Amino acid sequence: MANSVAEASAALRSHAAIQDRAGQYLTFSIGPEVYGIEILKVQEIIGMMPVTKVPRSPDFVRGVINLRGKVIPVIELRKKFEMEQREDTSMTCIIVVQVATGTQSITMGIIVDEVAEVVAIAKEQIEPAPQFGAGVRTEFILGIGKIASKVVILLDVDKVLSWSELATIDEAAKEQ
Amino acid sequence: MSAASTSIDPILLAEFVDESLEMLSSVDGLFVELEAAPTNLDLVQSIFRPVHSIKGNSAFFGCNKVKTLAHELENILDFMRKGKMAVKRDVISVLLEGVDELAQMLQRARAGEEEVVDETRFTAMVERAKSACADATTPVEAVAVVQKALAVLEDVYAEVVASESPWHVKMEMALNQLRTIKKAVQTVDAALGDAPEAAQAILRIVEQPFEGQLDAALASIVGENIKKLVEIAGDEEQKAIVAELNDTFETFVATVGFDSLVRDVVLEKVTALVGRGKWAGILERPAATGAQPAPQGELEKGAGHVDSQKTMRVSEAHIDTFLAYVGELLVLGDMFTYLQARLAGVQHSGNVAADFRRANESFATLSNNLQNSIMSIRKVPLRVLLQKVPRLVRDVTTANGKDIRVEVLGDDVEIDKSLLEVLDAPLTHMVRNAADHGIEMPDDRETAGKERQGLVRVLAQESSTDIILSIEDDGKGIDRDALRVKAESLGMIAPGQPLTQDDVIALLFRSGVSTAKTITDVSGRGVGMDVVRSNVEGAGGRITIDTDPGKGSTFAVHLPKSVTTQIINGFVVYCDSQPFVLPLDRVLETMQVGSHQIESVVGKGRCVIRHGEMLTVVSLHDALNCGRLEAGTRDGETLVAVQGQRGRYAIIVDTVLGVRKLVLKTIHGLQTCASFVTGAALMGDGTIALVLDLEDLLKTGTSRTSTTRNGKTPLPQVASCRSA
Structure with a gap:
């Protein structure tokens, strides 16, 4: 009994958290899927530019770029999401985002296939991330947005790109 | 805490603290010098000045405890510089302790904490400072005042005896004198522990304020104790004082009774007496230093070795930002040089190339000067x-x-x-x-x-x-x-x-x-x-x-020297057509060797002989895990000899670009991914060259060539190198 109450309240809380997520999202596509990230996290969008490889870094790190004198790491979202590699096209873009790690904020770039548009998503349009069961990682999904007939996967960019995650992945790579 | 955090501008407070700490930091050394040369009153003056100004300013910032302590320290120093107190090791210890405490209190004040953490310790310290001061003051000042007052009293006494004239006026004068004494010897009260029992008994009674007349019983106890004092008085001076006291007491009690006036007289005299008894031996001490007081003019000159150059306070953050901009400017300059080279290669560029070169040269000079001046600002x-x-x-x-x-x-x-x-x-x-x-x-x-x-x-x-x-x-x-x-x-x-x-x-x-x-x-x-x-x-x-x-x-x-210098001279090499930066101060030389000169040595991996010394060879490609051209297409190897912490090594690279001026950038968010990349540097054309941590690189490189624990160990490549 107590358990079910706790579950229900947890569900309520998470639903309430989702309600807060209404706002403007920058949508982009990787393969057939459409993703969205909070517009406030986005610093700018730049076209593809030469990326300097960093040897012995995790494979989802494409390398570093020189963004007007600032050197920032660039993450390959395709690799990160374990999707198939493909050649860059003229539509390939780098979205420069501000990632919060603990107290400081880090500037990073994410490579996406194509940038779509900025959309406003109301709270009624957001559903919590579906639970797929064990083995499917959904912690970096804020929720699922429904716009007309389309589905937008809303990403928690802090979790996708957090330094700590980079660290754990790096550790894992070392152990192998 | 107190007013400091509520009403004072924190920036002003921080400035005050910084300035004070800076002043205090110079004082430590002076104390030690002073100890070696106790008669050098110039040094005392140099120490006095900062303590004095801290005392003055701290009150404004609401740091009242700082003020209290600084005040006590200042008192000691004041006596020292006036030659009234000897410079002794124990006193200096008290002063040093006090100065340390001041520094800590100021730091706490800046951090918005309470000035004092351990109240009892603080009080004890202030008391020590006070007593160190009282040690010096009592015999010199109080005794003089007491004697002066006594002289007046004697006059009064004589007149009262001799005539019926209205003696109240004179009595009033005496009273004033006595009040002065009271101030001068108040500090003595603290040291009463050593006083003879009889004196303490008297003091216990007369210290209690009372109205009108003292109870007759108590008065008689005072009288008895004064008589005891007469008996136990030690040296001539003590005897004299006690005798005076006894006379005064008897006369007054017999004529006007034990009123508050008598009480004051008794109080001051006994207090002075106690002080005299305890500090009798010390009286000679100030004379030693007092014998040769420095002329006032010299005192004012004071600290000769303080740099009188004008300074101004700038926040470090501002300078860092400025430095970062200067860095970018230098890269831009490098970019101009790069463009200039390209322009020179273009046909018919003619005068434009020459003009551009001239402009670029002036630009380079100017930005170099700018860099030097900003670096010198950071220097202390x-x-x-x-x-x-x-x-x-x-x-x-x-x-x-x-x-x-x-x-x-x-x-x-x-x-x-x-x-x-x-x-x-x-x-x-x-x-x-x-x-x-x-x-x-x-x-x-x-x-x-x-x-x-x-x-x-x-x-x-x-x-x-x-x-x-x-x-x-x-x-x-x-x-x-x-x-x-x-x-x-x-x-x-x-x-x-x-x-x-x-x-x-x-x-x-x-x-x-x-x-x-x-x-x-x-x-x-x-x-x-x-x-x-x-x-x-x-x-x-x-x-x-x-x-x-x-x-x-x-x-x-x-x-x-260049820890925060973001502008470095780096040694740039290429590997897999990507530039990498090696720390220039570790690079010894570059050399071209035939592939056959690199030999495999058991237990050391691959080695090469340079100036008769055997260097372990590390391949940059292997260490970085990146591809390279087939061995057969190369005539030989390009090696860079470097000085590692554990000896000298030779690193195989594709090509060497040489020394370049680079601006160091940290890469946030990538530290944990690539431990041997310490940062990135921007080259003249805007490309990024990764800066390598030499030690880490050598460690990785040697472990990869000497062990087979990793599946990617390029052993076949070693073989191909040797066969080529």
């Missing part, structure tokens, strides 16, 4: 740091009774402010270590055939690339055998294994942590010496030890 003389050395040694000698002379050389060397912070803790530790563990006790030194007085020499030097701070002692040196035993017991080395320089350092810094209380006052910030060491190494420096058993040891910290 090492004096700021080294002036605390004498004090550190003094603390040790006070504790263990050694006799040590301190020499500080090269304190005018200027270094970047950030390096100052890196050097602070190692200096403290090493100086204490030298004084505490290095130098022997005077008797032992004599037995060993040395002078009784030990020597600790601190020497700062700069080379073209490094700042070297060495701490030298002529003590007993380091007993390697004892160290080895310790290292073995700690499991740091295998039994019988020779002790390397690294082990010695690791052990000394570690054992330093474990030895006793010295460390707790060394840092007081909870910084262990292993942390200090890693700080030095983190700043690109190293610590070396040179020891000669029986003759002494030298510890040295080598730090590269």
Whole structure:
């Protein structure tokens, strides 16, 4: 009994958290899927530019770029999401985002296939991330947005790109 | 806390604290000098000034406790500089302790905390300062005043006896005099512990205020005790005072009764008496220094060695930002040079290329000057740091009774402010270590055939690339055998294994942590010496030890000058058509060798001979795990000989670009991914060159070529190199 109450309240809380997520999202596509990230996290969008490889870094790190004198790491979202590699096209873009790690904020770039548009998503349009069961990682999904007939996967960019995650992945790579 | 945090502008407060701390930091060394030359009142004056100004300012900032303590310290110093008080070791200890406390209180005030953490300790310190002061004041000032007052009293007494005239007016004058005495001797009250019992009994009674007449019984007790005092009075002067007191008392009680006026007289006289008894021996002391007071003019000149150059305070953040911009400017300049080269290659560019070159040259000169000037802004003389050395040694000698002379050389060397912070803790530790563990006790030194007085020499030097701070002692040196035993017991080395320089350092810094209380006052910030060491190494420096058993040891910290300098001269090499930067100060030379000259040596991996020395070869491609051209398409190998911490190595690269001016950038968010990449540097054309951590690279490179633990070990490549 107590358990079910706790579950229900947890569900309520998470639903309430989702309600807060209404706002403007920058949508982009990787393969057939459409993703969205909070517009406030986005610093700018730049076209593809030469990326300097960093040897012995995790494979989802494409390398570093020189963004007007600032050197920032660039993450390959395709690799990160374990999707198939493909050649860059003229539509390939780098979205420069501000990632919060603990107290400081880090500037990073994410490579996406194509940038779509900025959309406003109301709270009624957001559903919590579906639970797929064990083995499917959904912690970096804020929720699922429904716009007309389309589905937008809303990403928690802090979790996708957090330094700590980079660290754990790096550790894992070392152990192998 | 108090007003400081509520109404005072925190920026002003921080400025006040910074300024005060700076002033206080110069004072430590002066105290030690003063101890060596107690008659040099100029030094006292130099110490007096900062304490005085802190006292003045602290009240404005609401730091009342700082003011209280500073006031007491100032009193002592004031007596010293007026020659009324001898400069003695115990008094200096009180002063040093007080100055330390002031610094800590100020820091706490800046942090918005309470000024005083341990109230009782603070009070005790203030009391010590007060009593040190009272020691000096009572005999000199109070006695004089008392005697003056007594003279007046005697007059009055004579007149009262001689005539019926209205004596109240004169009595009033006497009373005023007595009030003055009261002020002067108030401090004596604190020291009543030593007073004779009879005097205490009197004081207990007369200290209680009362209206009208004192109870007759109590008055008689006072009378009895005064009689006792007459009997126990020691020297002539005491006897005189007691006799006076007795006469006065009897006369007054017989004529006007024991009223408050009599009470005051008795109180002051007994108090003075108590003071005189206790401090009788000290009276001669001030005379020694007072005999030759410095002329006022000299006192005013005071601290001759204070730099009178005008300064201004700038926040470090502003300078860093400025420096960052200057860095970008230099890269831009490099870009111009690159464009200029391209323009020169374009046909028919003619005059434009020449004009551009001229403009570019002026630009380069200007930006270089700009860089130099901004770097010099960040520089501070090492004096700021080294002036605390004498004090550190003094603390040790006070504790263990050694006799040590301190020499500080090269304190005018200027270094970047950030390096100052890196050097602070190692200096403290090493100086204490030298004084505490290095130098022997005077008797032992004599037995060993040395002078009784030990020597600790601190020497700062700069080379073209490094700042070297060495701490030298002529003590007993380091007993390697004892160290080895310790290292073995700690499991740091295998039994019988020779002790390397690294082990010695690791052990000394570690054992330093474990030895006793010295460390707790060394840092007081909870910084262990292993942390200090890693700080030095983190700043690109190293610590070396040179020891000669029986003759002494030298510890040295080598730090590269350009820790925060974001503009570096890097050595750029290419690997897999991507540029990488090696630290220029480690590069020895580049060389071209035929592939056959690289040979495989059992137990060492691949090696090459350079100037008769065998260097271990590390392939940059293998270390970085990136591809390279087939061995057959190359005539030979391009090697860069480098100086690693554990010896010399040769690194195989594709091509060498050479020395370039680069702007260092940190890459946030990638630290954990690529440990051997310390940062990125921007080249003239805007491309990014990764800066490599040489030690890490060498470690990776050697482990990859000498072991097969990794599936990617490029053993076949080794074979192909050799067969080519």
